[in-house]
Amino acid sequence: MSENQQIILLQDVKKSFDDSQVLNNINLYILKNEFITFLGPSGCGKTTTLRIIGGFEKPDSGDVFFEGKRINDLPPYQRKVNTVFQKYALFPHMNVYENIAFGLKIKKLDKATINKKVEEMLELVNLKGFQKRSVDSLSGGQQQRVAIARALVNQPEVLLLDEPLGALDLKLRKEMQIELKNIHKQTGITFVYVTHDQEEALTMSDTIVVMNAGSIQQIGTPQMIYNEPKNAFVADFIGESNIIEGKMIKDFTVEFANRVFECLDKDFSENEEIDAVVRPEDIKLVSEDKGMISGMVKSVTFKGVHYEMLVEGQDYVWTIHSTQMVEAGSRVGMVMNPNDIHIMKRMG
Amino acid sequence: MKKKWLSYPYLVWMAIFIIIPSLLILFYGFTVKDEQGFRFSLQNFYRFCDPIFFSVLFKSLWLALLSTFVCLIVGYPVALILASKEYSKKTTMSMLFIIPMWMNFLLRTYAWLTLLEKHGIINSILSFFHLPTINILYTNGAVVLGMVYNFLPFMILPIYSVLMKVDNKLVEAAQDLGGNWVTVFRKVILPLSLPGVMSGLTMVFMPAVTTFVISKLLGGAQYTLIGNLIERQFLTVYDWNFGAAISIIMMIFILISIAIMSRFDEDKGGGAALW
Numbered sequence: 176m177s178e179n180q181q182i183i184l185l186q187d188v189k190k191s192f193d194d195s196q197v198l199n200n201i202n203l204y205i206l207k208n209e210f211i212t213f214l215g216p217s218g219c220g221k222t223t224t225l226r227i228i229g230g231f232e233k234p235d236s237g238d239v240f241f242e243g244k245r246i247n248d249l250p251p252y253q254r255k256v257n258t259v260f261q262k263y264a265l266f267p268h269m270n271v272y273e274n275i276a277f278g279l280k281i282k283k284l285d286k287a288t289i290n291k292k293v294e295e296m297l298e299l300v301n302l303k304g305f306q307k308r309s310v311d312s313l314s315g316g317q318q319q320r321v322a323i324a325r326a327l328v329n330q331p332e333v334l335l336l337d338e339p340l341g342a343l344d345l346k347l348r349k350e351m352q353i354e355l356k357n358i359h360k361q362t363g364i365t366f367v368y369v370t371h372d373q374e375e376a377l378t379m380s381d382t383i384v385v386m387n388a389g390s391i392q393q394i395g396t397p398q399m400i401y402n403e404p405k406n407a408f409v410a411d412f413i414g415e416s417n418i419i420e421g422k423m424i425k426d427f428t429v430e431f432a433n434r435v436f437e438c439l440d441k442d443f444s445e446n447e448e449i450d451a452v453v454r455p456e457d458i459k460l461v462s463e464d465k466g467m468i469s470g471m472v473k474s475v476t477f478k479g480v481h482y483e484m485l486v487e488g489q490d491y492v493w494t495i496h497s498t499q500m501v502e503a504g505s506r507v508g509m510v511m512n513p514n515d516i517h518i519m520k521r522m523g
Numbered sequence: 524m525k526k527k528w529l530s531y532p533y534l535v536w537m538a539i540f541i542i543i544p545s546l547l548i549l550f551y552g553f554t555v556k557d558e559q560g561f562r563f564s565l566q567n568f569y570r571f572c573d574p575i576f577f578s579v580l581f582k583s584l585w586l587a588l589l590s591t592f593v594c595l596i597v598g599y600p601v602a603l604i605l606a607s608k609e610y611s612k613k614t615t616m617s618m619l620f621i622i623p624m625w626m627n628f629l630l631r632t633y634a635w636l637t638l639l640e641k642h643g644i645i646n647s648i649l650s651f652f653h654l655p656t657i658n659i660l661y662t663n664g665a666v667v668l669g670m671v672y673n674f675l676p677f678m679i680l681p682i683y684s685v686l687m688k689v690d691n692k693l694v695e696a697a698q699d700l701g702g703n704w705v706t707v708f709r710k711v712i713l714p715l716s717l718p719g720v721m722s723g724l725t726m727v728f729m730p731a732v733t734t735f736v737i738s739k740l741l742g743g744a745q746y747t748l749i750g751n752l753i754e755r756q757f758l759t760v761y762d763w764n765f766g767a768a769i770s771i772i773m774m775i776f777i778l779i780s781i782a783i784m785s786r787f788d789e790d791k792g793g794g795a796a797l798w
Contacts, residue, residue, distance in 0.1 A: 231695055251698040258699045264692035268714045277710070278700035329700065 182207045182365055183228060188237035190223055197223050199389040210359050212368040214376040215386035221369045222337055229335050230254050256333040257326035263318045265310040271321055272306035278329040296324040316347045333365040352379055373413050385409050406519045410452040417453045417493050422446050429518055432468050433489055440518035450519045455496040457515035466508015475503050551767035567768030583749040587732035590670035594727045598678035606686035620676050632669055632740050639665055661743035669737040677726040685719030724784055729777060749773050
């Protein structure tokens with residue numbers, strides 16, 4: 176990774192509010208043109224990280240670099256980033272045109288240029304002809320588009336998006352996800368996206384930063400995060416998981432659920448206590464005598480594409496996703512491949 | 524569940540103390556009394572068409588406008604500070620403005636009398652430091668000072684409460700879009716606070732234009748504003764008809780001023796209802 180591709184770099188960033196530590200040593204770089212998502216439960220520090228990049232909060236310690244220059248003390252209005260706020264924060268006393276033109280007027284561009292740029296933006300966000308509308312008269316989705324246009328029209332190097340789809344209903348949200356992704360492709364601007372919705376993060380991002388309790392848990396592509404979660408938190412937060420306590424007998428051999436399994440992990444100390452993670456869709460149901468472990472189906476729920484079944488084993492209730500339904504009450508066997516068993520260090 | 528009867532006491536109150544007196548003022552204003560009793564006449568209004576009375580009316584309007592303006596200049600920054608992040612959680616500052624209101628209005632105004640007197644506290648301090656003394660008691664300056672002092676909270680509080688409702692996210696959005704503090708204030712905070720400014724202006728202007736106590740105490744016995752003129756007609760000269768006519772004229776001027784102010788106040792709903 177060459178240095179000049181990095182557009183933003185956070186180094187040992189710490190931040191606390193009223194004695195509670197919100198960010199604990201955040202180290203992170205953001206590449207030019209990538210779509211990066213900060214993902215985590217509420218209170219994990221993802222929004223604070225975004226606000227530090229935007230300049231609305233100052234880190235207590237640590238440094239923020241933008242294109243190689245330290246910008247800790249640069250006020251928001253001098254930064255080459257723009258933000259799409261959580262509840263849009265459109266100016267209620269201005270119409271759509273005035274909202275979008277706000278940044279351009281500050282830059283003192285001439286009227287013809289402003290008109291042209293606003294028009295282009297409205298086209299990009301599918302709101303042609305909305306110039307004169309008051310923002311109060313717009314639906315949530317339309318307000319969202321205005322907020323995006325208002326930020327993008329300034330041609331920022333980086334666009335910060337703070338849970339921009341949080342207030343929309345599911346269908347509109349899916350549409351906007353695709354639209355945002357298209358806008359990202361068309362403009363080539365670096366997107367820094369904050370969400371607590373793991374599915375949204377998986378669909379949209381090039382890179383996901385999973386955060387919890389003020390620390391980064393894992394950074395990686397959506398595939399990496401999903402398939403190779405680094406710890407039980409990530410595994411649990413990204414999609415559903417079966418997380419079972421066990422111990423590593425030796426390299427490539429693990430014991431959990433009272434049975435020894437083959438696996439692909441190594442470099443643990445002998446008999447180290449670990450968490451084993453198996454995704455619900457990676458467990459195959461077979462007849463009881465053919466299974467590695469067995470159990471009784473407790474409940475079956477139809478989820479659309481698949482059925483979700485809870486299977487009670489000896490000391491653990493397994494969650495299994497399968498397109499084939501097994502009647503509740505029947506006994507089944509379960510099989511899992513070595514590459515579907517993920518071993519993670521026990522969290523402290 | 525509608526409990527209509529809950530509003531009856533207020534309706535009765537309003538009828539007795541607002542509607543009936545207003546009708547009485549209209550009645551007195553448009554009549555004169557002679558041997559046969561009351562008869563309709565516009566004579567009271569003709570009598571007011573005298574340069575002396577006009578100059579009193581315009582002096583009152585002018586001083587009230589001046590006081591309102593000073594209140595705005597002084598009050599807006601105070602409201603801004605009170606509503607700012609650092610102070611909004613602390614009550615000390617706002618208490619400083621509310622505590623004087625616990626004291627009687629007359630007492631507060633009398634206090635200024637002793638402060639401003641020729642050998643009063645302010646001049647004693649000034650002469651102690653060998654500075655020139657000031658003699659503003661019984662001048663327009665003293666009257667304006669008294670009005671500003673007494674009515675300032677009525678300017679600060681409505682502006683403050685509107686500013687408190689301005690979403691901080693809007694300020695951040697404006698900064699984010701490249702606005703420095705001056706721009707953010709001019710383009711976002713000020714326009715959104717206008718409804719508060721308007722009600723502040725009205726709430727200061729109205730009592731200022733009608734006051735007779737402040738002008739009597741700080742302006743001296745001979746000092747005449749429209750309020751004093753009306754007071755004298757009722758309490759000294761006993762010419763209720765002329766007093767009522769002046770009241771009507773003053774009310775008309777107040778209504779005109781409010782109409783002008785509210786024209787600037789149209790549909791600037793502040794940060795309300797985004798949805």
